Amino acid sequence: MTIQTSLGRRNFLVSGTAVAGGLSLGFRLPFTDGAAHAAEVQELNAWVVIHPDDKVVIRIARSEMGQGTLTGLAQLVAEELECDWAKVTWEYPTPGENVKRNRIWKNFSTGGSRGIRESNEYVRQGGAMAREMLIAAAAADWKVPATECSAAKSIITHKSSGRTVGFGKVAEAAAKLEPPKEVKLKDPKDWQIAGKPIKKLDTLEKVTGTQIYGIDFTMPGMLIAAVKASPVNGGKLKSFDAAKVEKMPGVKKVVAIDGNAVAVVAETYWTAKTALAALPVEWDFGKNGNVQQEDIVAMLKEGLDAPEAFVGNKVGDAKTAIDGAAKKVTATYSFPYQHHVTMEPMNATARYSADKCEVWCGTQNGEAALAATSEAAGLPIAKCEVYKQMLGGGFGRRGRADYVRQAVLIAKEMPGTPVKMIWSREEDMTHCQYHPTTMCKLTGGLDKDGNLVGLHIRISGQSILASLLPQNLVNGMDPATFQGFAASGPEATYGYTVPNLLIDHAMRNPHLTAGFWRGVNVNQNTVYMECFMDELAEAAGQDPLAFRMKLLKPKYAAVLKAAADKAGYGKPLPAGRFHGLAQVMGYGSYVAGVAEVSVSPEGQMKVHKITAATDSGYVVNPAQIERQVAGSFVYGLSAALYGEITVKDGAVEQTNFDSYNVMRMNEMPVVETALVPSGGFWGGVGEPTIAVAAPSVLNAIAKATGKRVRNLPLMHHELKKGA
Amino acid sequence: MAVLNINGKSVNATVDPRTPLLWVLRDTLGMTGTKYGCGIAQCGACTVLIDGMATRSCQVAINSVGNRKITTIEGLSVDGKLNKIQAAWVEHDVPQCGYCQSGMIMAATALLAAKPNPTDADIDAAMTNICRCGTYQQVREAIHTAAKA
Incomplete structure (x- = not known):
């Protein structure tokens, strides 16, 4: 059972012909019954395919990784298409087809909470244009003006005659029509499918174990590789003794790749992993092998008072205002390296021959994966293809294609043989582009009435762009460092x-690679800003909410108020519980959180509840936003409680969940979400609320204990009374 | 060769006897619903039932299994019909990325077999699986729903 498609402008041939790879060829099978019949299905445009039986296939260019973008984008297309939601299924177009078709699906990159907020307009237009073509085809058949016809639930109706026809019946004729030049999109207030708490399209497979992730991909003749790269970033492979493991049963080949890694290819993963563990390897770590954690800390500390720094936001003269203030408040915070820890470790399957290279993998950036495939294979893009698989988590980690490159290089050593490369959890944990580490010194000046008259925020630490995209630095400055602090935009x-x-920002770049980690620099910048706001409020003798409300711009203030109201901020709480606040604008959305926390006399901290508010402008699926908010708190609180990557002799010290703990069920607070869409803009929802988790909890802890925690993670802090 | 009792069927697997059950399921038998997450019994993604007990299959050598009954996520639905736990998962639309959910559902299956009406504290104690997307709140709700079903 498979689908073999050629993404031509018009017709797809769907058949039951067996092709290696089956479902895993990158397309979700439109026919779930697996019947071995062929049928003409019609592509109306890049986004909409209609089958004779009325089934609607919506193409999704962005990658689904749990954030619900797949369902949300499909809702937007279906809304304009006026199709029956029960008939909707989906498929990924491939990055190679996108290149061949002049990027008809535009951007595949899935990060920065951009899926819906960046592509909503053109996918809605795709749905609307397809609808107009279907109506036009029906009207032509009936010889009536198209303006007298309308579509609803996959049925076109001619009102005065009462004639009706299903989409599937007119799809062939519609596909032959020229698309309309312009379409009018619906006002969100008229939405019937979008805006509703519809369940995700990919749930059934995920509760039956039938969902195929990259790591599950298989095809005939496939071998499996385990890989080990230099434990120290920048280190080189000096030597290895393949003879020691080559004769082990099931081992097929030992290969060196990129001068910095070695892989064992075997019949099964367990054989490959076992042989790799037994393989003698010598490394040359170079000077990075001498780097210790205290060196990184010292490097960042130095930047806190360094004379040179990139200016990200400047109003008036902060230094003079602070010097002349009645009261001066200073505090220094720090945020450690974090690891994404996707539940599915990095993996990719590659099949290389002299004239073609194919890759099957989960990726947040199909086109970057395709480019990496082409580069590693040494073949032009036209001879390469990437088939996107479901992601077992992304969080920014799978936006980078380092693992794709490795898989291709391994497969290149065995032309014609598909090889699935799987990273062990240990390999994954120690080879990442980590959430950057920074420190921050904040100095505020208050006048005699407790008004904030001057504020200096000095960030010292690592730049993501310097690590991953140095071409995007602006005269050496990394604008992304100022996320949450930008003057406008x-x-x-x-x-x-x-x-x-x-x-x-005093840029200080240690040797670990830094990268995009769900929420990115909004995370630590919000910890710094929102905790310090509480410190300023305390110094001013004011309530943290009232102190903020005087300074916040209207949309920010409205969301903070919504969260505070829903949480009952200022009203009595159960004995021993305290509220902490935080707000930020990130990824186009305004968000706020109120944490309800207790700390026992023994120092046991518990987050009982977090109440969140989100203004994302429009709401495409409220149920999925609520899930993103709750999930984002798990991500943010895991980092706040436990998240910390440290370095010893140049290598990452944490190797698995036993040394890099994350939050589990028993620590999950109740999460309540207020959606307060104010309309007129499209904000992202996958990331922004992460940032308010840690500061709202830290602010509540300070209220409960009088202790101000300024360095994460919390596990290093004794919260016991008197300690 | 090991003879295993998986989802009520007798299955042969020719593998090194020290191979963990997880990799026999995945690589040898093609049953990929059971996931690899950590390999050290920390995350629970590989949870299966062995004689009804939730067990992390990454730490179970195949030669230690004998003829005990193994149940995997593939063995829960009968004739394509979801069982009550899977149905509750659908009702609460629990999965996000979904990678941990096979293990979650297997752990919940064992919990509900032992405690048909678990309290929140029972759920906290039994459900130690890791979900990085943060579906814990929906997992909890789904377990309560399944208990009532």
């Missing part, structure tokens, strides 16, 4: 109005 703008403000 649609992304992550600073919400407080401070008459004299300076936010600057």
Whole structure:
């Protein structure tokens, strides 16, 4: 049972012909019954395919990794298409087809909570254009004006005559029509499918174990590789003794790749992993092998008072205002390296021959994976293809194609043989582009009435762009470092109005690769800003909410108020419980959180509840947003409680969940979410609320204990009374 | 060659006797519903039932299994019909990325067999599986729903 498609403008041939790979060829099978019949299915445009039996296949260019973008985008297309949601299924177009068809599906990259907020307009247009073509085809058949016809639930109706026809019946004729030049999109207030708490399209497979992730991919003749790269970033492979393991039963080949890694290819993963563990390997770590954690800490500390720094946001003269203030408040915070820890470790399957290279993998950026395939294979893009698989988590980790490159290089050593490369959890944990580590020194000046007259925020630490995309630095500056602190723009703008403000960054880049980690720099910048806001409020003798409300711009203030109201902020709490607040604007959405926390006399901290508010402009699926908010708190609280990657002799010390703990069920707070969409913009929801988790909890802890935690993770802090 | 009792069927597997059950299921038998997450019994993604007990299959050598009954996620639905736990998972639309959910459902299966009406504290104690997407709240709700079903 398979689908063999050629993504031509018009017709697809769907058949039951067996092709190696089956479902895993990158397309979700439109026919779930697996019947071995062929049928003409019609592509109306890049986004909409209609089958004779009315089944609607919606093409999704972005990658689904649990954030629900697949369902949300499909809702938007279906809304405009006026199809029956029960008939909707989906498929991924391939990155190679996107290149061949002049990027008809535009951007495949899935990060920055961009899926819906960036592509909503063109996917809705795709749905609307297909609808118009279907109506036009029916009208032509009936010889009536198209304006007298309408579509609803996959049926076209001619009102005055009462004639009706299903989409599937007119799809062939519709596909031959020219698409309309312009279509009018619906007002979100008229939505019937979008805006509703519809269940995800990919749930059934995930509760039956039938969902195929990259790591599950298989095809005839496939071998499996285990890989080990230099434990120290930048280190080189010096030597290895393949003879020691080559004769082990099931081992097929030992290969060196990129001068910095070695892989064992075997019949099964367990054989490959066992042989790799037994393989003698020598490394040359170079000077990075001498780097210790305290060196990184010292490097960042030095930047806190360094004279040179990139200026990200400046209003008035902060230094003069602070010097002249009645009261001066200073605090230094730090945020450690974090690992994404997707539940599915990195993996990719590659099949290489001299004239073709194919890859099957989960990726957040299909086109980057395709480019990496082409580069590693040494073949032009036209001879390469990537078939996207379901992701067992992404969180930014799978936006990078380092693992794709490795898989291709391994497969290149065995032309014609498909090889699935799987990283062990240990390999995954120690070879990542980590959430950058930074420190932050904040200095605020209050006048005699407790008004904030000047604020200097000095960030010191690592730049993601310097690590991954140095070409995107602006005169050496990394604008992304200032996420949440930006002066203007649609992304992550600073919400407080401070008459004299300076936010600057002393870039200090340790040797670990830094990268995008769900929420990115909004995370630590919000910890710094929102905890310090509480410190300022305390110094001013004011309530943290009231102190913020005086300084916040309207949309920020509205969301914070919504969260505070829903949480009952200011009203009596059960004995021993305390509220902490935080707010930020990230990824185009305004968010706030109120944590309800207790700390026992023995120092046991518990987060009982977090109440969140989100203004994402429009709401495409409220149920999925609520899940993203709750999930984002698990991500943010895991980092706050336990998350910390440290370095010894240049290598990452944490290797698995026993040394890199994460939050489990017993620590999960109740999460309540208020959706307060104010309309007129499209904000992302996969990331922003992560950032308010840690500071709202830290602010509540300070209220409960009088202790101000300024360095994460919390597991290092004794919260016991008197300690 | 090991003879295993999986989902009520007798299955032969020719593998090194020290191979963990997880990799026999995945690589030898092609049953990929059971997931690899950590390999050290920490995360629970590989949870299966052995004689009804939730067990992390990455730490079970195949030569230690004998003729005990193994149940995997593939063995829960009968004739394509979801069991009550899977149905509750669908009702609460639990999975996000879904990678941990086979293990979650297997752990919940063992919990509900032992305690048909678990309290939140029972759920906290039994459900130690890791979910990085953060579906814990929906997992909890789904277990309560399944208990009532």
